Amino acid sequence: MRYLPLNDADRRAMLKTIGAAKIDDLFCDVPNDVLNASFDLPNHMGELGVERALGAMAAKNRAAGDGPFFIGGGAYKHHIPATVDHIIQRSEFLTAYTPYQPEIAQGTLQYLFEFQTQVAALSGMEVANASMYDGSTGCAEAALMARRITKRKKAVLSGGLHPQYAAVTRTNLELLKDEVVAAPVDVSASEDLAAMIDDETACVIVQTPDVFGNIRDLAPIAEAAHAKGALLIAVVTEAVSLGALKSPGEMGADIFVGEGQSLGNGLGFGGPYVGLFATRQKYLRQMPGRLCGETTDVDGKRGFVLTLSTREQHIRRDKATSNICTNSGLCVLAFTIHMTLLGQAGLRKLAILNHQAACKTADALSAINGVEVINKAYFNEFTLRLSKNASDVVDVLAEQGVLAGVPGGRLWPGDPGAENLLIVAASECTTDADIEMYAENLRGAL
Amino acid sequence: MTVNPQAPPTFTGNKALQIEEALSFEIGGFDRTGVDFPPAEDRPNRLGGLGRDSDIGLPGLSEPETMRHFVRLSQKNYAIDMGPFPLGSCTMKHNPRLNEKIARLPGFADLHPLAPQACAQGALELIDTLAFWLKELTGMPAVAMSPKAGAHGELCGMMAIKAAIDARGEGDKRTRVLAPESAHGTNPATAVQCGFTVEEIPGDATGRVDLAALKEKLGDDVAAIMVTNPNTCGLFERDIRAIADAVHEAGGYFYCDGANFNAIAGKVKPGDLGVDAMHINLHKTFSTPHGGGGPGAGPTVLAQALAPYAPAPYVVRQDGEYHLVETPSAESFGRLTAFHGQMGMFTRALSYMMSHGVDGIRQVAEDAVLNANYVLARLKGEMTPAFEGYCMHEALFDDRFLKDTGVETIDFAKAMIDEGYHPMTMYFPLVVHGAMLIEPTESESKRELDLFCDALLSLAKRAKAGAAEAFKAAPVYSPRRRLDETAAARKPVLRWTPAKAAE
Numbered sequence: 004m005r006y007l008p009l010n011d012a013d014r015r016a017m018l019k020t021i022g023a024a025k026i027d028d029l030f031c032d033v034p035n036d037v038l039n040a041s042f043d044l045p046n047h048m049g050e051l052g053v054e055r056a057l058g059a060m061a062a063k064n065r066a067a068g069d070g071p072f073f074i075g076g077g078a079y080k081h082h083i084p085a086t087v088d089h090i091i092q093r094s095e096f097l098t099a100y101t102p103y104q105p106e107i108a109q110g111t112l113q114y115l116f117e118f119q120t121q122v123a124a125l126s127g128m129e130v131a132n133a134s135m136y137d138g139s140t141g142c143a144e145a146a147l148m149a150r151r152i153t154k155r156k157k158a159v160l161s162g163g164l165h166p167q168y169a170a171v172t173r174t175n176l177e178l179l180k181d182e183v184v185a186a187p188v189d190v191s192a193s194e195d196l197a198a199m200i201d202d203e204t205a206c207v208i209v210q211t212p213d214v215f216g217n218i219r220d221l222a223p224i225a226e227a228a229h230a231k232g233a234l235l236i237a238v239v240t241e242a243v244s245l246g247a248l249k250s251p252g253e254m255g256a257d258i259f260v261g262e263g264q265s266l267g268n269g270l271g272f273g274g275p276y277v278g279l280f281a282t283r284q285k286y287l288r289q290m291p292g293r294l295c296g297e298t299t300d301v302d303g304k305r306g307f308v309l310t311l312s313t314r315e316q317h318i319r320r321d322k323a324t325s326n327i328c329t330n331s332g333l334c335v336l337a338f339t340i341h342m343t344l345l346g347q348a349g350l351r352k353l354a355i356l357n358h359q360a361a362c363k364t365a366d367a368l369s370a371i372n373g374v375e376v377i378n379k380a381y382f383n384e385f386t387l388r389l390s391k392n393a394s395d396v397v398d399v400l401a402e403q404g405v406l407a408g409v410p411g412g413r414l415w416p417g418d419p420g421a422e423n424l425l426i427v428a429a430s431e432c433t434t435d436a437d438i439e440m441y442a443e444n445l446r447g448a449l
Numbered sequence: 450m451t452v453n454p455q456a457p458p459t460f461t462g463n464k465a466l467q468i469e470e471a472l473s474f475e476i477g478g479f480d481r482t483g484v485d486f487p488p489a490e491d492r493p494n495r496l497g498g499l500g501r502d503s504d505i506g507l508p509g510l511s512e513p514e515t516m517r518h519f520v521r522l523s524q525k526n527y528a529i530d531m532g533p534f535p536l537g538s539c540t541m542k543h544n545p546r547l548n549e550k551i552a553r554l555p556g557f558a559d560l561h562p563l564a565p566q567a568c569a570q571g572a573l574e575l576i577d578t579l580a581f582w583l584k585e586l587t588g589m590p591a592v593a594m595s596p597k598a599g600a601h602g603e604l605c606g607m608m609a610i611k612a613a614i615d616a617r618g619e620g621d622k623r624t625r626v627l628a629p630e631s632a633h634g635t636n637p638a639t640a641v642q643c644g645f646t647v648e649e650i651p652g653d654a655t656g657r658v659d660l661a662a663l664k665e666k667l668g669d670d671v672a673a674i675m676v677t678n679p680n681t682c683g684l685f686e687r688d689i690r691a692i693a694d695a696v697h698e699a700g701g702y703f704y705c706d707g708a709n710f711n712a713i714a715g716k717v718k719p720g721d722l723g724v725d726a727m728h729i730n731l732h733k734t735f736s737t738p739h740g741g742g743g744p745g746a747g748p749t750v751l752a753q754a755l756a757p758y759a760p761a762p763y764v765v766r767q768d769g770e771y772h773l774v775e776t777p778s779a780e781s782f783g784r785l786t787a788f789h790g791q792m793g794m795f796t797r798a799l800s801y802m803m804s805h806g807v808d809g810i811r812q813v814a815e816d817a818v819l820n821a822n823y824v825l826a827r828l829k830g831e832m833t834p835a836f837e838g839y840c841m842h843e844a845l846f847d848d849r850f851l852k853d854t855g856v857e858t859i860d861f862a863k864a865m866i867d868e869g870y871h872p873m874t875m876y877f878p879l880v881v882h883g884a885m886l887i888e889p890t891e892s893e894s895k896r897e898l899d900l901f902c903d904a905l906l907s908l909a910k911r912a913k914a915g916a917a918e919a920f921k922a923a924p925v926y927s928p929r930r931r932l933d934e935t936a937a938a939r940k941p942v943l944r945w946t947p948a949k950a951a952e
Contacts, residue, residue, distance in 0.1 A: 004809045006543055006736075008894035009816050017819055017895060021826045021839075026815045029822050029839045030716065032685035037721040039811075044585050047806035050547050057800060060578075061556030063571030065564060074561045077787055084484055086512055088553075091740075094530035095523035098544050100871070101742035105934075106927040107866055110526035111741035114519070117473050120944040124506040130943050136597035136744070139787035147642075167787035174760070174783030178608060179644050218497045249499045271552075272572050273562030273788025274597065275744030287941065293742070298937035304462075306929040310937040316600070316638035317877075321647045326638035328600040329732075333740030340519060343473045346509015349482035355489040362495055380497025401565045409563045416776050431486065 004047055067270055071437035075384045075428025076409035077165050077240045079265045082432055087267050087340045091333055105308045112307035115295035118339045125245040126259040127252025128281035132292040134330040135278025138262030139168045142208065142238055143175040144291045144325055145258045149206035149234045151289050157182040157203045161196055162189030163213025165240060166414050188415060190377055190386065192217035197227035204231055210238040215426060216384035218248060225255025234258060242266050244382045246354030258282045267337030277334035288314060291325030353431060357383035360429035367442040373449040384428040390449055393425040399448045405441050467928055470521040474945045477508030483515050525928040527871045533893055533901050537843040537874035537886025538681060540711045540733035548736065548797035557796050562788040566773055573771035577764045579799045583729060588718025589750035593759045595790035599708060602728025602747025603639040605760060605785055609726060609751055610673045610702045611643050612758035612782040623672040629658050631682055631878035633706060636675040645672055652880055656682040656836040660691055667699040677706035681878040682836060683843035693723025710734045712818055712842035715811030725752040735798035746794035760785045816891035817842040820898060824889055827902040831909035835881045848883025850909060855917030858883035861908060866924035868904045
């Protein structure tokens with residue numbers, strides 16, 4: 004077997020050194036009747052065979068790059084510079100562990116420190132951690148953090164929050180018997196969240212741009228939350244938007260949660276992604292997840308270490324701020340490299356191109372009979388109301404080679420109000436030809 | 450500070466191949482970028498007056514600068530591809546590059562999670578196939594694929610247990626969870642996150658759960674036990690079925706922490722041991738890269754009694770087609786993450802499993818256990834094993850052999866760095882004084898293990914010969930020497946700031 008260095012001569016010699024007659028002597032603590040169980044599984048296979056089998060599975064999928072592509076809804080197609088994938092495959096990054104021995108992990112630690120600085124700058128917050136699993140789990144962790152800070156047990160969720168983010172948050176909070184108040188699905192960003200916040204409210208969770216693509220002004224909600232002693236958690240699922248829009252920090256958010264997939268990380272059918280998490284300095288010690296901090300070594304040279312681990316499970320056990328143990332190390336690296344290449348100059352350009360692609364797409368589609376663009380303000384994603392069931396339209400267009408967007412029925416199954424909604428995303432990858440083909444096919448399908 | 454007369458300081462601070470590297474913020478400029486874009490059009494925006502006008506504060510680097518920056522950083526890291534990485538409980542095995550190639554096929558890597566299901570049949574087939582392997586290897590009837598990491602899998606298992614107990618109408622009564630003193634920190638943290646209180650089960654003199662003490666703690670207020678098997682001392686719990694039976698008799702569930710599955714995969718089915726739920730760290734047992742601390746993946750297998758409470762989404766096969774069920778059933782405890790789990794880890798893990806096959810996976814477990822016992826046998830003359838007898842996939846030592854030498858576990862570990870090794874896990878499990886937990890994995894050759902053991906034996910002898918000062922100074926050859934962690938925590942500096950740079 005190509006991954007195993009020992010041969011039978013080695014094994015015999017080693018057993019002799021150990022003083023065991025056969026390998027199963029080493030398994031002597033395992034009850035005899037369960038040892039060497041039988042399995043209905045095939046034996047080993049060469050590289051070529053594995054490539055063929057899994058390549059055949061891959062070929063049954065339709066990749067985003069295969070044709071006109073307009074799906075968003077929390078995961079976005081962007082161009083990733085070739086440099087990114089080259090660097091993250093370097094052995095020293097790919098096959099390293101969590102930097103618990105900082106003397107020989109400065110590479111990982113320094114990029115975590117750079118990442119934290121980038122996330123803090125993008126979000127307009129004071130401190131960021133070294134990442135969460137993804138945006139949705141970060142959202143639930145933020146709600147738990149607000150609960151610890153305010154010692155209150157009620158969370159208010161905006162009707163523009165991605166429904167799967169809402170579900171993850173609900174699952175985590177209801178386990179602790181907390182109250183979760185979800186505003187009705189809010190297509191046009193017209194809900195009055197301030198009216199839902201009271202003296203029992205720990206946090207209000209608002210996404211911008213929201214799941215329908217509407218850009219939300221968080222400032223009035225922050226004001227209303229703070230007036231009642233509640234925290235505002237701002238969720239951003241499209242990190243590129245931070246290059247064009249006022250930051251959550253600027254608008255008064257207390258905790259920022261983001262999905263960082265858009266920078267450096269591919270679509271990958273939903274994971275692994277990278278959760279961005281930042282907050283105000285004063286809440287630092289209630290933060291979940293790893294933190295990297297600056298220090299010096301005994302020679303006085305600058306270096307980095309994991310720090311404030313007294314918040315974490317491996318030290319605090321049942322008193323930890325979270326049970327989280329891993330972060331998204333390699334996805335963080337991909338994000339950091341892409342962000343370093345872009346810089347703010349590049350990020351702004353990228354954001355403008357995304358916005359303009361969405362404006363063009365919206366203009367082309369809204370010219371079709373039976374299509375209405377709902378949004379007034381949007382970034383690179385907007386929502387159409389169609390004259391027909393959007394899931395059916397998406398299926399028809401998929402057969403014609405156009406991936407048209409996320410139909411409302413996918414995110415809100417069984418909700419008649421969502422059936423005709425179609426959430427459409429564009430990006431720097433969208434070409435004029437893509438838009439034309441989309442418009443032509445949509446016209447035909449309606 | 451010790452200065453080596455043979456190694457005078459250099460002007461740049463560089464040491465030949467070891468090149469110092471500033472932060473990207475100290476190198477780049479706000480007007481610089483390493484990505485070229487076509488010009489934007491001159492048209493009004495639709496940002497609703499919420500555009501960002503202020504500086505973001507992020508400098509950019511050109512492509513060559515970026516490449517050099519990160520390559521220099523990479524050279525300050527130790528990695529499996531460079532040498533033994535014997536971190537106990539972490540299973541730092543070889544990461545096959547075929548896995549990387551498979552994961553990057555556009556059909557997997559460039560596939561949107563909300564693409565119409567007809568456009569993602571191959572991805573759903575892959576998830577279903579991996580699920581089959583996991584169920585078959587563990588002898589369990591169901592698996593939740595979406596947990597994002599080991600600790601997330603623990604959360605999944607414990608949430609299923611909580612839901613099952615609630616469904617029995619015992620939610621208010623069964624509030625205690627028992628876990629051994631030697632448990633991973635994630636176990637108690639997870640239980641608390643599910644609203645349980647946690648109590649420790651003492652260990653016995655052989656490093657295992659004290660069955661009698663466990664039985665005393667069991668009662669109708671116990672929801673579950675969380676036991677790692679093989680345990681964190683590297684030992685198989687001999688009484689595992691008696692433990693499972695006792696918990697089941699008391700009406701509780703058995704959560705098994707599957708972090709150490711590498712020792713028994715292909716040899717033993719956890720389902721045969723009475724396990725009700727167990728997470729599987731794909732990044733440990735099934736070779737997906739640790740990547741400097743993640744991403745991981747923690748699919749969680751469930752017994753029939755817990756299966757109805759599994760989270761959405763899951764894949765079902767019907768009439769030759771795969772369907773992704775994204776709406777939780779009425780009994781399900783809900784949803785753990787947006788989308789469907791760590792697909793990029795699924796592709797890698799299945800590539801590894803198919804490569805090894807079941808015969809290879811069994812050989813992996815045997816070689817991992819053989820390697821650990823070989824290390825134990827070679828080192829026990831100079832170092833002190835924490836417990837008697839054979840170990841499973843990791844060998845645990847305590848610090849008795851360092852008694853009165855002035856050298857502590859951490860010093861011993863740091864001295865290993867100078868010898869070119871990543872240290873073993875230190876000070877864990879907590880039940881052993883000055884613990885050193887060595888997990889060589891199956892990926893080490895006999896030659897590599899012999900050199901490793903010779904190096905550790907020589908360190909042990911040096912420590913006993915009175916070289917404490919040298920140990921305290923170690924490491925001296927690494928990119929940085931010992932770092933001041935106390936100062937880092939006392940006054941946390943968690944980001945670069947221009948003001949600080951100007952000081």
